[in-house]
Every structure is written in structure tokens, then in C-alpha cells.
Amino acid sequence: MKLIDKMVQLKINDISINVERGTTVLDAAEKIGVHIPTLCHLNLEDFGVVNKSASCRVCVVEDENTGRLIPSCAQEVYDGMKIQTDSLKAVMGRRTNLELLLSNHPNDCLTCVKNLDCELQSLAYELNIKEIHYQGEKMKHPVDITSFGITKDTNKCIMCRRCVTMCNDIQTVGVLGALKRGFDSVVATAFHLDLNQTSCTYCGQCVSVCPTGALAETNDSPKVWRALNNPNKHVIVQVAPAVRAAIGEEFGYEPGEILTGKVVSGLRRLGFHQVFDTNFAADLTIIEEATELVDRIQNKKTLPMLTSCCPAWVQFIEHQFPELLDVPSSCKSPHEMLGVLAKTYYAQVNNLDPKDIVMVSIMPCTAKKAEAARGELNKDGLSDVDHVITTRELARMFKEASIDFTKLPNDEFDNLLGESTGAAAIFGTTGGVIEAATRTAYEMITGKELKEVDFKQLRGIEGIREAKVNIGDLELNIGIAHGLGNARKLLQDIRDGKSHFHAIEIMACPGGCIGGGGQPYHHGHTDILLKRQQALYDLDASMPRRKSHENEMLIKLYDDFLGKPGGHLAHDLLHTTYSAKERI
Amino acid sequence: MRNRILDTSTLDKELLKQLDAFIDSLEGDKQEHLIHVLHKAQDLFSYLPQNLQLYIARKLDLSGARVNGVVTFYSYFNEKPVGKYIISVCMGTACFVKGADKVLERVLELTGTSKNEMSSDGLFTVKDVRCIGACGLAPVMTVNDKVYGKVKPKDVDDIIRHYRSIQYESK
Structure with a gap:
């Protein structure tokens, strides 16, 4: 009998179903294949993210028992409920609510960054809106272009609060909130501060869930076009690990297809002089980071050591835990390392003036844009990286240049800074960096060959994971967190002296870089992220070399130029410093 | 910095x-x-x-x-400096239909200020507030803790004059 108590019987569109008590009408309808349009609703099940603000009212359906329209995303089922999702009342109700949302929208779709990728626009099509019967007063907020990573155009906001959920509940950064009330209400920073005045990490998770063009990456492609069209510049590009596993989605490929070769040839078509692989620098990062970890363990220095590849995470610790700035590795992130090497080593070999080199990074990330602008990351006054564009911006550049991505041949990266191992391939997913570092640290510490390179205990998708790895006599305790809220928990333990880890990998975005703020929009389908993750592990498995220290170009780089890992020149070029920042 | x-x-x-x-x-x-x-x-x-x-x-x-x-x-909270007397004019539904907007207009006129701003003499801050729960007295306005019910625009003159004069007397 108890089992039955748990269940609720109801009818949706005259179809009887039994669902568990507590189920929403939306979820119940989905079980029987009845589609209800939604807008503010967001459920990233695999990452424990649910936005159920019921603010847009687009998902209203008719409850026949009461004759009322109810928001299906938030309303729970009850016994004897009778729902009509397609009654005239429900259809007109949805349409009215959508028209009201559109009544004060700028409607500049033709030139909007989200054109054809906008959930509001798609709904207007789906609900067959041909006329907007209400003309409301338009908002007149200034567009915030103050930050390097994110552009915020509040006038396009529909108050769905998805970004607020991401910024507060998932990332615990707390920069965005809802201010004021009624017609004046607005999603904004405290006191409408410019983003660059706040403790925004530029992780871009707000961007990745924004249904409209209210939050978007800062568009840097015009700067790249200008560089490409400047005959005096030698323009070099590099591609991050997670980009190759996602860019296909912009051109109709199934999620999780690795398209490195096409990206490389496409970049050559765009006119880049050299196409390098950030994966090369990922291998380099591993050598430097593993060297640092071994040094910290053997010489009893500060532990745990935290990975430092993720710029949003670095920004987070600077603002939120300024007392812990000795725990992150001092290693620059891979693309910064590649940038400085392009302007030193590569310039030297090719007799180029570093001033004439423009370094462009293709990243899955909005925070990398802000990272490239950091004052610490330069050599002799030249920024290591000049411009960062996201996976989405690159896809737009291909389209703009009328390059048919699907027909591009497969090319190889340019050598010198183009070779990579399987260890680098997995940098783009949560758990990947620490697995790559473990492979190298194992051989560094034991001096023996590591036969089984797959550390499956480090893989997965749970927000916080921990694993033990035996390296000779040493039992290495490894922690992994993705999502800044999860990172915060591990950091609180470190601050309270309760952390037992030797090393911790942190990535700001749920899933790691595969779910970065600059990746093709997943529109709530987290299975896409899992496919991208699997693709990177498959790529790793398919590589002839799977340990960073076996990268032959890398060995040559140390022999010819850098000296020894962690040595003087390596430290000068490849390591950085952090500074305490305020929390607002 | x-x-x-x-x-x-x-x-x-x-x-x-x-x-x-x-x-x-x-x-x-x-x-x-x-x-x-x-x-x-x-x-x-x-x-x-x-x-x-x-x-x-x-x-x-x-x-x-x-x-x-x-x-x-909450309109109760002030983000800007406020005058000695805070005049809150209720804009709840009942007050509004009974002409609270005209009361507010007269208050602003007499104090020479605009909504949520302090008057130049530092005496008054005028706010339009949400329902204060005294609909039976609509339209309602309060000056600090004192409540004035069934206010007509012409009553506003006396109220403002009163606060100006006690200010003058206390000097």
C-alpha cells in the first residue's frame, strides 16, 4: 500500500499516468512525450543545477479542475489532477505571456550576438508569434562593456534568473542578484557596479545559460581580423583541448566529435601564419607542475598544491580566499606558456621580432580573455597572449569567411610548438589535468615506467571527488572539484587545516573546460557535456604517447632553450604570481 | 587599489x-x-x-x-541621506484609487523636491511607498511615525506648514 501512497494519478491531455508525488507537471508530461514550451526553466541534472523560478510563465497549462493556468515547471502534481497543455486557454495564455516578455525587448535580433541561437527567438517562432500586441516601455540600461570577458546588456534580460542561480548557488561568486521590484526590477551587480569593479571571475557560466543576448562573451573577433589584415604582423594561433571536442556542434556534427584536423586547416584558410596546439603547452604545464608538486612533497613545502590552469578559479581564490594564495601552483596556464614561448623561443629560431608577433588563443572560456589582460602575464612589456576568442567566436569567423567547415580537409598543427600527448588531450575535462600530472609525477618520483596510465579513480562527473594513488612508498591523496561552489568547500577545509590532500585539481565550470563559458550552447542538455568528455578520453586512448614527459618536441625545447624543468629560465617564463583582491 | x-x-x-x-x-x-x-x-x-x-x-x-x-x-530602506522628516505617501491600490497620486504631487510641490530625494533644506525626504496596510484610512501618508488618514491634497499644506514651523520653533 505504501508504494501506492507515493504515487499520484493524474491525466494530461486525457492520458492517464501515475507518477511519484513531488513530480512537477512538466516532468510528468515529459514522461508521456507531451512537450510543454519552457523558457526560464533550466535543469542540468548531471550537475545538480535547477532553476525553477517560474518567472517567465511561458510553461503555463490549464488545470481543468480549477480552470486556472498554472506554471507546469513549478507546480507539483496532485491526485485526480486534469491537465490540458493544448487547450485554447493554455495556448493563448502562453502566447500572451511571451508577448508580454517581448513587449519591452529590444527586438534587434538581426544584429544580436544570439541571433539564431536564442531561446526567446526560438519560442517566438514555436508559438507562432506574428504580432506583438503590447508595446511596453523599453529599458534603457547602459551596456556593460567594462570587463574583458563578459558583455552584459541588461536591456535584453527577461529576468529568468538562470544566471543568478549559476552565479550564486553553483559558483557561489554572488556577483549577480535581483535588484529593485516591479517594473524597475533588474538582474544586476550590487549598486549596478561595472563587472570589472566586482569579484566576477568571468567564468561565463551565466553566459552559458542565458536564454537571450543579455549576457554574452565580449566579442574579440574584430581585433583578430585586424591583426590578420595587418601585413606587418606575424599572427599565430593556438587551440585549446576542449575546443576540438565541441566546435562541430556549431556545424551540425554530433556532440563529441573530435575535429582537430578541420580546425587546423580552417585556421590556415583564415590566414594565420602558424597554427600551434595549446596541448603542447599542456604537456609543458604538466612537466612544470609535476616538478613543483614533487618538490613541495619532498621538501615539505606548502601542501596541498592546487592546479592553476583555470583563470576563473585563480580569480576566485584571489577574491574569496586571499589568505591562501600560496596553495595554487605558480605555473601559468598552458595558453599563456605557449604565448610566451612563441614570443621568445619561436621568435629566436625564426629570427622574428617578438613585437611583430600577435598571439591569438582559441579557448572554450570567457575567463581566458580576462586572463590574457593580466599585467603579470607578460615578458618585457609584451603580453604573452594578445587576443582570446571563444569556440563560438571562431565558429562565427568561419561562417563569416564563408568557409564550409564540413568540407575542410584534415591538417596537422605546425611543428615546434605543435606536438602533444594523450595526457594533454584530457586537460579539457574535470579530472584530466590531475591525471596527466599523476602520470608524470609517478615516473619522476619512482624512476620506474608507469605501465597502466589510466587512473580511472580520478574520472567521473561528481562535483567533488577524491582518490588515492600509490606512487612507490607514497600514498598520494588527490582531490578534484569542478564548479566553484565545490571548490569553495575544499578551500574552506584547507583554511581550517582540515585538508588531507597533496594535490587538488580545480576547474571553475561544471564538467571542466568542456562546459566552459565560451563553448557552443548546450541549452540545458548536459548529455552533450558528457559526450565531449568521453571524446577527450577516447582521444587520449588513441594517442601513441600518453605521458607528457614523452613529448619529443618538449624534450627538445628543454634541451635547446629552457634548460631544466623548474629551472631559472623556466621560472622566469612559465610561472606567475597572484595577488589578493577584494570581494564585492 | x-x-x-x-x-x-x-x-x-x-x-x-x-x-x-x-x-x-x-x-x-x-x-x-x-x-x-x-x-x-x-x-x-x-x-x-x-x-x-x-x-x-x-x-x-x-x-x-x-x-x-x-x-x-523595500522602499522603507534609504540608500541616500534623508531629511529630518520622511514623508511616505502610500501608493497601494486603495490609496491610489482614492487619489494618492494627487496627494503625492502636492507634497512634492510644497517640499520642492522629487521622489526619494532630500529637500535642499535637509528637512524632508518624500517617498512613494507600497501598501502600508491602513486601507481603511485611504489615502494615507505618514511623516516619520505619525499617520495621517483620508488626506486630501489641500490638507497637505497644513501638514507641511506644521513641520516647517516646529522646525522653526526648535531653532
């Missing part, structure tokens, strides 16, 4: 101490008491400047956006 709005040196140290003592005396989850704390802070400082809001955010381990969100949600 230290951000200007994080600088609490402009806040009265004695009042801050009192605010700290109030926060320390709160039991349970202090974050749940945000509205209490804001009330107390406004009682002490008369308004809630940005640096005070951020000070409270830090004390309660809340984000600045969260605190500012609550402060801007």
Missing part, C-alpha cells in the same frame, strides 16, 4: 560598534536576520550608504548583490 565603496572609514565608529554588538547578539543563522540587521543599521545611520551595505554583507557572509537586492526591494 582599494575600492572606494569598501572604505568604511567614513562611517561613524561608535555607531558601527553598536551595529556589531547587535549582529553579535543575534542567535542562530545570522544570514536569516538580514532584514533585522538592515533595520538596525538604518535606525543608527538614518540611511544605508554603499559602504555600510557591503560592511553588513561581510559581517553576515552574504554577497553585496544579495544585500543590495533586499535594500532596493
